Amino acid sequence: MQINPYLFILPRTPGQIVWDYKNHKQFELNLEYSTRLAQLIHNPELYNDSNIVDTQLLNCGILTTSIQDSIEWGWDELSKIFHIGTKNIPCEHVPQDIHEWSRYYLDHCTEVLEAPAPDARLTERQARDLIALPKPSCLPEGSLANVLIGRKTCRTFTDEAVSLEDVGTLLYLSLGYLHERENDVDETIVEGLGARRSSPSGGGLNACEGFLHVQNVSGLNPGFYAYHPTDHALSFVNPAPDSPLGQLLCGQHFINNLPAGLFITARFDKLWWKYEHSRAYRMAFVEAGHISQTFQLVATALGLNTWLTGALTDDQVETLLGLENNAEQPLFFVGCGHSDGQVMCKELKDLLSSREPQQ
Template identity: 35%
Template sequence: MELVVNEDVFFLFINDSYFAWNYKSHKQHKLSLIAINVIADFSLQKNYPSVVEELISVNILISKKTSKTHWKWDVLSKIFHFGTLRYSNSNFEKNAKDLSKGYVEYCNSIIEKIPLDCFDICYGQTKYETLEKNFPEFDLLKKILENRHTNRTFTNKNIPFDKISLILNYTFGYRDHDKREYEKKGLHTPTKRRTSSSGGSLQSCEGYLISMNIDGIEPGVYHFRSNQRNLGKISSIPLEFSFGSLCGGQYFADNLNAAIVITCRFDKLMWKYQHSHSYRVALLDAGHLSQTIQLIASVLDIRTWVTAAFYDDILLNLLQLDEELMEYPLIILGLGTGPKNPFDANLEDIFVNEC
């Protein structure tokens, strides 16, 4: 078997010791000098078979046949992307109230270390007051912007599918460019438009619906087909599925009616923008779409909650994403019903009783 060094491993020298760090599995291994020499000089493998076996067992050395390269940007962006993925833990705490209380206690423990100017940042010298002039044409948008709130208390009352359809169509639905303007300049573009701006108009992000309690569509995982403006069912909801578990123990999310997952097809960005600086475009695209979803939902009196704290391995499996297309989830938008309340419902009893 011909061996190669796993491209998902990088090597560090810390405190007089060598380490191999697999940024995909998030595992680190301290290396002996002999192991370093075997990795650096493959001709030494026959002299140290036990060392080779150990390196194979921890996936530092792998078969050349299993080595795959789909990532087209540099290694720095690859380390960031895969190194920051979050994997689930079967021993994770599942007591909602304890988790909620623990989070508040953690926040209280770090409050003294908050940057002193965190919410009072002032740069520059001369002070110019901004104006609050009334523009009637801005009144409606102003009301929508001010009405947007993050919710963490949900009642799971029914939401009609026509409202969800409106959100999906006006967030992810494709629109054509003004072809006449392109033709005037002798140009052509294969790209499409959406109501949100997108880097290079590539529309690198995709939308998925996880439906739990939507009137007019059965529970399931769906992909929104932007070019056709319809949903394709990917799978049914697993019996053990929990929004709270998916989102790292944020169990107030279990009362959501649905969630929209925004993913990025990184291969589309890599095709046009061949430097990893363009990773930012994925975040730009996802952020715009997230805000559009929240504003439309606010108009429709649907409560929203947005998070990037989720287990990537669970979500990748749920959405059945294709590794070769380099598609990965970036944001989850929760949709639900209930009073406007930014506080975790699991905190209500705890702090009322302690006060």
């Protein structure tokens, strides 16, 4: 008999809460159950299948009959609990098609809007005299400012292919090691940390990497590819699954025909190597955000529209990327393609119209 390794315990007088953070379950234990659990933690061999408390602890997953493999983790338990506990978003049912997703999403939005909105931010409530700023001057054609203004999240994409040239440009300017900056490296930088990307990276580690999801890219077969920034090249990892892309992204089926996307991963072992404190875990998400925004701006400059999400079915994605029980983990997804620029898919628009009160 073993104790489930994915537990943490919160004291909540008069009992305690045992939280199975991997499986998103929590249990409230009274003194009898808490005492018995403490005995079994001290010596799991005391388990007695004639003891109803023991069998209930086993049936609910606090105890387990098998030794479970756990991911190597270089920081303290707090960051491990957060990372594993926020994987595989718990939901009673994953939408199986675009119509089902539209109903679920609209119901969720309706429920949210029925609750009072948060108050205005503190600084707005406390502000007295405001200092007006000059309006932006006329923006030159093709400027970064125009790209920033033009970027928006779209939820309708056509079946038109993305060119391999555009994909190469996207990956090089988002994740590639820029050859143009090779002479701009300080001689004091340690060997191995001299590579430079277009986005900043905590400690110069370039701890984020990328896997390209190909559905319709000229010159590439559908599937998953690892991007190698040193060589500016791809390697094939796995073919595309039979299920649509939306199944990997928590039922967001409006994105099923997205021609190309990037799963942004984090190399936690690189971060552990330099930063021993788990505050560095925050930097993985900061870096992923930088890369995501760069990807979107480059795509916009190329005339493509973009979409992004942090809602992943983590276990399935890890398997397809070949990252099970690995110190490299997927954090985010951003994709691009040709679009009519709509921020709301047709199915959701139709459903919204059908629910509007008739005049």
